[in-house]
């Protein structure tokens with residue numbers, strides 16, 4: 722039953738998930754809602770078949786189109802940092818597998834997520850449909866400039882690395898909004914950075930070292 726996303730159907734996956742949750746707690750991730758979302762969204766449904774047994778390890782894994790799904794601890798840390806509320810409209814840039822969007826969708830009203838690979842977005846949409854997740858709008862678009870059509874957003878999460886702080890994206894936040902993005906050299910380690918917009922001020926906070934695939938301008942050709 723390797724293509725059954727229902728974790729209830731696979732007792733081994735349940736055991737792996739339980740030890741992942743333990744590991745996240747050991748790393749200091751304690752937000753009950755975030756841990757609850759990780760418990761209920763089956764990560765195994767978002768990774769290629771080849772990596773299904775590794776889905777509950779705290780590791781980034783390769784996905785289609787040469788991209789990666791982030792490690793669960795990074796997903797948990799970013800989600801916690803966003804301080805999500807059920808009324809929030811969240812913009813995600815870099816849909817990838819669709820896993821992070823599914824986690825955000827559990828904890829907010831609506832998620833708009835942008836991906837430059839049509840193939841990835843279509844795969845992600847199939848997974849959300851299969852899991853009955855209906856509050857995500859996935860769009861094939863270049864997210865490097867955000868999504869002005871629906872701005873402002875309560876929260877913005879960038880899951881691909883940019884060399885410089887994303888000022889255009891901060892401009893698409895509501896007053897009091899939070900943006901989390903990996904900032905730094907695209908071929909090395911970046912700093913996960915939190916930007917909180919307060920009137921005309923933007924406060925920043927360093928959340929630690931991360932390694933993301935690069936944010937690339939334009940829609941991907943061919944795929």
Ligand code: SAH
Nearest residue numbers: 815817818821836837863864865880936937
């Ligand atoms: N959040 C994802 C992982 C992100 S991987 C998950 O949960 O699986 C980063 C993704 O950002 C890749 O899929 C890449 O194609 C996408 N990306 C890179 N530059 C982009 C851009 N300018 N606009 C939209 N998506 C982009």
